[in-house]
Amino acid sequence: MKELEFEKLLFNTAICVMACDGQIHESEVAELKLIAEKTPYFKELDYKNELNKIMKKIEKNTNIMKLYFNTLKKAELSPVQELLILEVVLRMMYSDNRIDENEVKFIKLIKSYIKLPDQIIFERFGKIEFLIKGYEEISQKASSDNFPEVDFTEINKKLK
Numbered sequence: 001m002k003e004l005e006f007e008k009l010l011f012n013t014a015i016c017v018m019a020c021d022g023q024i025h026e027s028e029v030a031e032l033k034l035i036a037e038k039t040p041y042f043k044e045l046d047y048k049n050e051l052n053k054i055m056k057k058i059e060k061n062t063n064i065m066k067l068y069f070n071t072l073k074k075a076e077l078s079p080v081q082e083l084l085i086l087e088v089v090l091r092m093m094y095s096d097n098r099i100d101e102n103e104v105k106f107i108k109l110i111k112s113y114i115k116l117p118d119q120i121i122f123e124r125f126g127k128i129e130f131l132i133k134g135y136e137e138i139s140q141k142a143s144s145d146n147f148p149e150v151d152f153t154e155i156n157k158k159l160k
Contacts, residue, residue: 001075007045009071011036013085015054016068017092017107021100031095035088072113082114083124090125104130 001009014035018028036047057064077085089110093103111121111131121131 001077001081004044006075006077006081007042008050009075010041010084010088011045011047011050012054012064012068012071013110014088014092015051016065017089017103020065020106021102025096027096028092031091035091041084041088069109069113072110077114079116079120082116083120085110085114086116086121086125086131090128107131 014032018024018032036042054064057067072085086107089103089107093099093107108130118131121128125131
């Protein structure tokens with residue numbers, strides 16, 4: 001996947017994981033800003049402009065979760081890109097010092113779309129039980145329609 005396309009996917013990953021539990025926490029917004037400003041993950045991406053595009057899709061009642069997972073399903077990602085997606089999800093999940101069941105469902109659904117072997121994930125992130133075992137059954141039950149609604153205007157205000 002081309003760099004800018006991947007950065008958009010990675011940014012959308014962060015937005016979706018923030019929203020999947022139905023709440024936007026200040027610590028999640030702070031983590032997203034930290035990732036955007038202090039890492040090379042979004043170096044080619046105008047993340048504020050990308051957020052505005054997401055907001056317009058939401059205003060048109062577009063299901064961004066469904067759109068995200070459709071994009072992820074079609075993406076041809078390298079192993080490094082797959083690891084970066086998992087890293088961003090984990091950073092966002094742990095940023096508010098609590099793990100919500102919808103966040104676990106979200107990362108398991110992502111794991112069902114990527115091709116990384118468990119051993120590589122274990123070597124990179126350590127033993128995270130919900131990443132190593134049980135993703136098969138959750139991916140069969142979960143869909144992008146099963147996440148709570150969230151007001152994205154808060155993200156938009158806080159990132160500007």
